[in-house]
Amino acid sequence: MTDITQRLIQCIPRLRRYAQALTGDSNRADDLVQDSLERAWSRLHLWRESGDLRAWLFTIMHNIFANNVRQYARTPPMTSLHDGKEPAAADTGLDHILHLQDVQRALQELPEAQREVLLLVGMEQLSYEEVATVLDIPIGTVMSRLARAREHLRVSLGQPRPAKRPRLLRRVK
Amino acid sequence: MNDRDARVTEQDLHAYVDDQLDQARRAEIEAYLQMTPAEAAKVRDYQRINQALQTLHQGVLAEAIPRRLRRQSKPVRRRRAGWQAAMVAGWLLCGGVIGWWLRAQWPMPLPPFRDALVQEALQAHAVYLPEVRHPVEVPAEQEKHLVAWLSKRLAASIQAPKLTAAGFELLGGRLLPAGDGPAAQFMYQNAQGQRLTLFVRKDVKGSPDTAFQFAEKNQLNAFYWIDQDLGYALIGDVERDILTQLATSVYQQLTY
Numbered sequence: 001m002t003d004i005t006q007r008l009i010q011c012i013p014r015l016r017r018y019a020q021a022l023t024g025d026s027n028r029a030d031d032l033v034q035d036s037l038e039r040a041w042s043r044l045h046l047w048r049e050s051g052d053l054r055a056w057l058f059t060i061m062h063n064i065f066a067n068n069v070r071q072y073a074r075t076p077p078m079t080s081l082h083d084g085k086e087p088a089a090a091d092t093g094l095d096h097i098l099h100l101q102d103v104q105r106a107l108q109e110l111p112e113a114q115r116e117v118l119l120l121v122g123m124e125q126l127s128y129e130e131v132a133t134v135l136d137i138p139i140g141t142v143m144s145r146l147a148r149a150r151e152h153l154r155v156s157l158g159q160p161r162p163a164k165r166p167r168l169l170r171r172v173k
Numbered sequence: 174m175n176d177r178d179a180r181v182t183e184q185d186l187h188a189y190v191d192d193q194l195d196q197a198r199r200a201e202i203e204a205y206l207q208m209t210p211a212e213a214a215k216v217r218d219y220q221r222i223n224q225a226l227q228t229l230h231q232g233v234l235a236e237a238i239p240r241r242l243r244r245q246s247k248p249v250r251r252r253r254a255g256w257q258a259a260m261v262a263g264w265l266l267c268g269g270v271i272g273w274w275l276r277a278q279w280p281m282p283l284p285p286f287r288d289a290l291v292q293e294a295l296q297a298h299a300v301y302l303p304e305v306r307h308p309v310e311v312p313a314e315q316e317k318h319l320v321a322w323l324s325k326r327l328a329a330s331i332q333a334p335k336l337t338a339a340g341f342e343l344l345g346g347r348l349l350p351a352g353d354g355p356a357a358q359f360m361y362q363n364a365q366g367q368r369l370t371l372f373v374r375k376d377v378k379g380s381p382d383t384a385f386q387f388a389e390k391n392q393l394n395a396f397y398w399i400d401q402d403l404g405y406a407l408i409g410d411v412e413r414d415i416l417t418q419l420a421t422s423v424y425q426q427l428t429y
Contacts, residue, residue: 005385006421009414012242017233021226026233034242098225121191122226128193143184150187154218 004044007053012037014124015057021119022065024108036061055126058134062116069112098157106156114149117142181205186212190219243414286376286404291388291397293351294372294406297358298393301347302368309345309360319346323357327375329403333359334371334426339419341369369409369416371423376404385420387413396420400428 019029039060047056107115120131132139188194189202206213301308311319316333324331326348333343341361349356356374388395394416397406407420
């Protein structure tokens, strides 16, 4: 039982990172992690030793996030993310260095369901099967969301950044 | 085999990027990409996105875990009102059932043993911690003797857990008075001179086992728990999360 305590604590940094990328806001991310840990503790008796603890925690976090998307959703950025960097030239692919701020912004443009898949695969490096289990969706759905999310990021990051983009209204169906 | 390399799907490209293909298929995709520059460029972009995602918020991984999250990470923790009510009801029910069977010991609110355990452990820690010349009664060189002696006096199997992995060496131990019986104290020290004490006391009243509980007093952090008929308290002025790890290690060594 204390072994599990230890293992759970070890998972916290990764959960925090994932939650930050998911919510785009460090406070909301920690709220989400805190709620997830709380639920994990209250359901620890349901968890089987043989399972993958991290995947189980992601499942819990996904459920809480999905049920409270509005609560955790990030408000659109108040200030411009421009910091004087040269915008990337169009049609050159992503050969320039990706600025992490831009990556987070592009993630924020994705629908939550696609963002989750992309982060679980790209950041957390879970297998497609694991992602399907965590999110409780068929693997075909994992693949289609992944493809759409990646393509969106590719286009979004490859474009020169317009001075004003109506970020709030941007939604990909 | 041949029909599958004939058709490289979008899915294959993603699985290639995410390194989720077997070696043979991987080689086929690589061959395909050599012939299709447009697809290769796309794959390269996807790979860059993956790399960026893996660097994103990387700083968080090295950050100390915020206090509010660590607090959640204990078996004994604060819950929300609803849970609390359910837990209280649950415990009351358990208590009722146990009390029915053990009527001699009923009513039995939180046994005073825990309070006494923590108090005595903190006192002993405070008294012996600053000792330079005589921090312990029996030094670690005579660990075998120390352990046998304390086990005999406490009439229980006492072990001195090893905390070497965490950088703490056993200095030794001593026998102490505690309430109406004896107690044992082991002292540990790390290279920086930080000291820890593990206080062990027999519980004659048969208090129920508890999970880790945390107490804080005078800037000292203590983890205590009751297992079988022994009460333990690990005390030190180290960071709480380090103490958690140490307490976990002690618990595992003493229990398994």
